[in-house]
Amino acid sequence: MTDATPGTQAGLGTEAAEHARTKPAEHPMIRLDRLVKRYPGQEQAAVEELSLDIPEGRIVAFVGPSGCGKTTTMKLINRLIEPTSGRIHLDGQDVTELPVHELRRRIGYAIQSSGLFPHRTVADNIATVPRLLGWSRQRVTERVDELLTMVGLDPATYRDRYPKQLSGGQQQRVGVARALGGDPQVMLMDEPFGAIDPQNREALQDEFLRIQRTVRKTIVFVTHDIDEACKMGDLIAVFGENGKVRQYDTPERILAEPADEFVAAFIGSGASVRRLSLTRLGTLDVPEWPTVDADADPERRLAVARAQDREYCLVLDADRRPAGWLPTAEADTEPPSHFPVFSTLGPHSTLFDALDLMLSADTSTVVAVDDEGRYRGVLEMDTVRELINSEQTRTAHARLQEA
Template sequence: MNRDVMIDLQQVSKFYRGQKAPVVENMSMTIQQGEIIVLVGPSGCGKTTTMKMINRLIEPSSGRILIDGTDVTALDGNDLRRQIGYVIQQVGLFPHMSVATNVGLVPKMLGWDRKRIEARADELLHLVGLDPAIYRNRLPRQLSGGQQQRVGVARALAADPPVMLMDEPFGATDPMTRDRLQNEFLRLQEQLRKTIVFVTHDFDEAIKMGTRIAVLGERSKIRQFDTPENLLASPADSTVAQFIGRGARLKQLDLRRVDAIRWEDVPLIRLDKSNGAKRQLDQAEGSAALTVDADNRPLHWVSSHDLTSRPGVLDDAGQAVTTVEPEATLRDALDAMLASRDGAAVVVDEQGRYAGTVTLDGLMQVIHHTPEDEPGSGVPDQRSGVATAAELTPEQR
């Protein structure tokens, strides 16, 4: 086996007694290290069954499944599952156990000592954006749905597994929380480089999350297994095209991140240093400015009219700001622009501090930018304003 292959499904099938047709029939798939492979398809097509056969929550009827070259049937089922992170839609936290105890379950089963488990739990809570001092001793019922989902991700990462299985992990959260969790997970994946099999029924989520996407038909027959870009540009057949749905051009905005395009700056007015704010705005080229707090966190869009009608009162003047993070997609940025009076999305860092703005003009340049326009030198494209995050310095942003 290629040493870069982490998961290899070879002619895998699943039959249930009393049923004429298999649930999964002769599924073959090779997954490289560090990929996020998303399984999408209609309800009942066998995508969750396929995923569960990887950690033998469901035993395959035939075929072979190899993880890092080892046949999973040669391993004890419980030992196998302790080596694979598993995140589900319902989270599955034990309600009578604290957050830290939930996170440390698998390390405890593996025989880690108490201090090591506590240190790992605190490390992972930090990683998923939950302050251990605040959350480690709370019970699941004392958390929001999004916070519970973060704890579920932390628990799946606790023993540092090379493989993670995620079964509609963000499906039970509201749209705003789901977007934030997706962005946070993609940020984590940049650091951790896990090999992930991700099941969803939401094709937009598949585009956003997947390195490659497998569109499945009945009995987990692969209709197309390709990158999001190729799926949108060249659906293999009418069934795949129907599953993608209308608006393929718009869906391509889910393929690019906010940190991959240039950011612009707008005038900032700090509430604690607002003297001369109108003069500062009048001298600026733009028609609006952002008020920010002492930590540079955006508060409101304000115009000259706002400053004139309520001189010296900036705490709640103007329009509330809709923000996006660098890991957000350009579609997220477009949503923020449409909600903004000034047609710009405000980019903030992990601490919520102002980092720049993305404008509708900049977004339109990306939409009309074609692959053949891209320069081969690695220098940011001055015509389109497009560059990768690695190519941009903070000054360029």
């Protein structure tokens, strides 16, 4: 049987496995209990003895090769197909006791290529479930406009358009809005960004994570891409054959400690680089840099320049936003001349983003800012190396504490 709670891994020794199971658990919004799905005429089960807890308010990514049972498991949760045996609980309730139409109104569903109704407007697509739930016309209209705004589409511009009048990325945004239409407890997302080009896919991923920070839904996210799983998932379930979960844990632990050869082979090379994408700048103490106010007089600029050994000072405007780089050798010139700041990253950017920006922009520094663009600190190449090492040190320390 595959018995998976967060922190358990295939291949763990008995003592370690018991330790993982006795950790304080989050409330499971979805519980799969010995789930089996067998299709007539097939020797092997599509899903076999799968037990899995999906915590409330988390994104759990199902990842694995084609035919491993991840999409089948998702369809079982929504009862698009019925299990051969086993139980599925939603917030403590056995879903087999619910009429199918009631269950599906509690679950949002977003799929690849959006799946929008082509003959309905954007507003009508998003309003599908709210209308089935009997919401008033005013409440439906307000919900449509709220969700369009949330996914970054102006309601006045897009409300009355049809899917064919939208780009692929816009259709996918509407698909997410429709899945959220009835304010469901759970969202099921089956490779929702798979048909989008890489640049727009990354933008949609970032947008969805921003939305999730606000709505905090319980989400099952199916993907075949380990990079996408690491970016999107709070937890990852790595599926092997027959719907068996080979490892169920955080992205950090899966990349650092693959449970067996199957998981290691599926992750492939480059795990160390992938780990950079898991550390967001907002969680780090970014080193300070010599700064000077944009309206500082020559004497003050010169004092700042002499107090440090950098070639440049960072100029900040009245709102503490980066305004330019001031050469320290020219600190007392009047008027001061400074170079623009091109390389800034917000709190939701990662160490990978910082390293990538340094390499692509041929710069050794990146300015870290908050959500309002205010200065937080400056990352240098050496700083990134030190932060990587400190992250590895903390991971190693955590493993020792758990042993």
